Amino acid sequence: MPVFTNNRQAKHKRLQVFIHGAVQGVGFRPHVYRLARDLNLVGWVINNSQGVRIEVEGLAFDLEQFLDRLKSEKPPLAQVTSIESRYVKPVGFSDFRVRHSDSNGEKTALILPDIATCPECQAELFDPKDRRYRYPFINCTNCGPRFSIVETLPYDRPNTTMKRFPLCPLCQKEYDAPEHRRFHAQPIACSTCGPTLEFWNKATGPCAHGDEALKMAEHLVSSGHVLALKGVGGFQLIVDARNADAIARLRKCKGRGPKPLAIMCPDLGYTRSICHLSALERKLLLSPASPIVLLKKRSRAFDAVAPGMRDYGVMLPCSPLHHLLMRDLGYPIVATSGNRSEEPICIENEEAIERLSDIADAFLMHDRPIARHVDDSIARVILGDVQILRRARGYAPLPINVDLEIPSCIALGAHLKNSVAIVAQNKIFISQHIGNLETAESYRAFETTARDLPILYDCQPTFVAHDKHPDYVSTFYARGTPLERISVQHHLAHVYSCMADNQLQAPVLGISWDGTGYGDDKSVWGGESFLIEDSAERRVSSITQFPLLGGDIAALQPRRVALALLQASFPKSLGDYAKLPALRAFTASEYRILEQITLKHRNPLTSSIGRLFDGVSSILGICQTNRFEGQAAALLEFLAATAPKNQLPYPYILHDQGGFTTFDWKPMIRAIVEEYTNGVNPPIIAARFHQTLAAYAVDIASRHGVPSIALTGGCMQNRLLCELIAETLKENGFNPFIHRRVPPNDGGICVGQAYAVGRTHQTSPSLQHETPCV
Ligand SMILES: [Zn+2]
Ligand SMILES: [Zn+2]
Known part of the structure; x- marks a missing residue:
């Protein structure tokens, strides 16, 4: 312990301080410089691979003040995780200096995410007297x-693009x-020395630079064309959000179907005119992360952007370039990832011209290279707090701290909405959203990230965690590494991910519902619950399985799921229901073929609640074909949300055997069909269906008496379902936890896999390489 007194006459001392956290690239060193000068201290400050290191000499009283103020006053974006200090013998510094960075030692300093333009920079951007007036960088x-x-740590200009x-x-x-707001701002630039804009016409190549390039791009958008714009973390495709024809053309060329597109509004006032906006949603829109925020529609003026949906995904300008564009245009634009559906976003200029030239009419590019692709993040406010649904720009690669010792590892994530995580120093560092690993481009992005992330943090993983599915490309990748493999069941990983996110301690009951995941019994799981105890975990409930008629294609065709549910619910009298929209959706010959498939072939079995949503959506005639993932379920949710609250659940049966509960949905399906046939309003039926699942969730919780319930999986993106379950659980005395910083969908799987490595390590020092669950 340091020994010092408050006596101002005490002789000089030297104080060494080590600060860890997100402290580089946030103005920490100038802050320390000003603090030291204020207190007449001498010495130096340096960024190193662990964070910021300071040595200061002065009177004991002043050094004490310095330490106090370091703890209480911080630059706005700094996130300090720890400050360590010790007194040592003085060496006689003569002044205070900011020293050049030191790249030795372990790289554990936090890399900050990309940060939206601050109010001071916005003011300068639009000030004609400022030397950076209208400078887009x-x-x-x-x-x-x-x-x-x-490109590498420490965060200094020579280590960046x-x-x-x-x-x-x-x-x-x-x-x-040191007194300047741009002291050691690594990306500092101006129109004399920094990056410049360039407008590329497909036919003629580069044809304008600087502000003229911007003006040409704006003219292009205003005349109904598609612009590919190089943003912060990659290319975006942009059209006038008021122009339905332009949106239709963008959808067609991008292969996007009716999937919702994000819009960028010029300002808050505009946003408020088209969406409902709470104080927290407003704060989220204006936050340094500046994500796309899901906001309830107020006006249907931009319905072509998100047809049939409750929300618009809205963001505000997040970079100086976007501020200029939106100020000049004055109307909302569609701003969607610059890719074909399911491919990663383009980051290189040449690559964009090659891959996007069928979609975009022209390109607005610049010469600042992007080191790695970072999509726009998606977030929303649910149950009074922020929840991240896609973790990318503004959030990646900030880590999650966990209360569990996890050996150094890499976790490869899920097949869809892939992201990768590494563990160093008990922090789980989550990569940016990568996407669905279904194309060669996505796989390349996955490989690059899996290679890039450990190098960036100088972390040498001992273990690799991956999905249990034997045929996933990520599983093949894991097999190709020299690391020790740990395979983790998909839905268990969801539960662990929610535990890590909320820093929950066992015992926890995890309700893990989604569309698809490889089960321990090789069937397709998706309606599972797990009891997590200190040293064991056990699957405790599921739903009655049903066949996926024709296999994977059933996930695209809710009518096939409906047929399977109806066949099981009315084994002898299906013919009586031929008028149901789900059955009418088949032609006579399709129907005959499907009957043959049902009788003669072994179809894969599933316990997926995501598919249950598809089936009910089809029975009610809402959606017979999923044109994007989760479409039928989203439309069913939207319909249910229009019904009066407090609907009664439908009947269902719970089969209990050996501590395992199975939810039998057949009585529910029969009731749904009966009500539908009797002319009950579909919104009421949809709401009762949601209520039935909430009642079932409480039944599972009641069987185990564990207060902490983790709600996880893609189905928990359904706002109505998630809120109903959480409220009903609370009314019954349970503590429901939902995802906050880690997405509840497959984007959070890598976190759960990393957590599983820690659990395996904890419960079995000799390490089991397959995570057990019964
Ligand atoms: Zn700024
Ligand atoms: Zn300059």
Whole structure:
């Protein structure tokens, strides 16, 4: 322990301080510089691979003040995880300096995400007297690109993609001036020395630069064309959100079907005119992460953007380039990822021209390279708090701290909505959203990230965690590594992910519902619950299985699921229901073929609640073909949300055997068909269906008496279902936990897999390489 007194006459001392956390690239060193100068202290401050290190000399009283103020005053974006300090013998420094970064040692400093333009930079951007007036790459220590430009730690300009832009004398002066807002702002730039815009016409190639390029791009959008714009973490495709024809063309070329598209509004006022906006939603829109926020529609003026959905996905301008564009246009634009459906977003100029030229009419590009692709994030407010649904720009790669010792590992995530995680120093670092590993491009992005993330943090994983599915490309990748493999069942990983997110301690009951996941019995799971205890985990409930008629194609055709549910519910009298929309959706010959398939072939069995949603949606005539993942379920949810609250659940049967509960949905399906045939309003039926699942969730919880319930899996993206379950659980004395920082969908699977490595390590020092669950 240091020994010092408050006596101002005490002799000089030297204090060493080590600060860990997200402390690089946020103006921490200038902050320390100003603090030291304020208190007449001498010494130095440096960024190193672990964070920030300070040595200061002065009077004991002043050093004590310094330490107190370091703890209480922080730059706005800094996230300090720990401050360690010790007194040592003084060496006689003469002044206070900011020293060059040191790249030795373990790399555990947190890399910051890309940060939306701060209010000061916005003001300068639109100030004709400012030297960066209308400069689309303005930034400072409080804002600008970070994760999308960093190549290696420590975070210093030569280690970023800004290294190719030598500073002009004016920028250098600001960079070197400790009192300046741009002191050591690594991406600092101006129109003299920094990146520039270029407008590319498909026919003629580059045809304008700088502000003229921007103006040409704006004219293109206003005249109903598709613009590919190089944003912060990759290309975006942009059209006028008021122009339904342009949106239709974008959808067609992108192969996107009716899937909702995000819109960027010029400002909050505009957003408020088309959406309902709570105080927290407003704060989220304006936050440094600046995600796409799901907001309840107020006006249907932009329905073509998200047909049939409850929400618009809205974001505000998140970079200086977007601020300029939106200020000039003054109307909302569709801003969607620059890719074909299911492929990763383009980051290189040449790559964009090659891959997007069938979709975009022209390109607005710049010469600042993007080190890695980072999509726009998606978030929403649910049950009074923020929940991230797609974790990318503004959030990646910030880590999740966990209360579990996890050996150094890499977790490869799920097949859909893939993201990758690594564990270093008990923190789970989550990569940006990668996407569905269904194309060669996505797989390449996955491989790059799986290679890039451990190198960035200088972490040498001992274990690789992956999905239990033997045929996933991520499983093949895991087999190709020299690391020790741990395979984790998909739905168990969801539960662990929710536990990690909420720092929950066992015992926990995890309700893990989604569309698809490889089960321990090789069937397709998706309606599972797990009891997690200190040293064991056990699957405790599921739903009655039904066949996926024709296999995977059933996930695209809710009518096939409906047929399977109806066959099981009315084994002898299906013919009486030939008028149901689900059955009418088949032609006579299709129907005959499906009957043959049912009788003669072994169809894969599933216990998926996601498919149950599809089936009910089809029975009610809402959706017979899924044109994007989750469409039938989303439409059913939207319909249910229009019904009066407090509907009664339908009947169902629970079979209990050996501590395992099976939810038999046949009585529910029969009741749904009866009500539908009797002319009950479909919104009421849809609402009663949701209520039935909530009642079932409470039944499972009641059987185990564990207070903490983790609600996880893709089905928990259904706002109505998630809120109903959480409220009903609370009314019955349970503590429901939902996802916050980690997505409840497959984007969070990597976190659960990493957590499973920690659990396996904890419960079995000799390490089992298959996570057990009964
Ligand atoms: Zn700024
Ligand atoms: Zn400059």
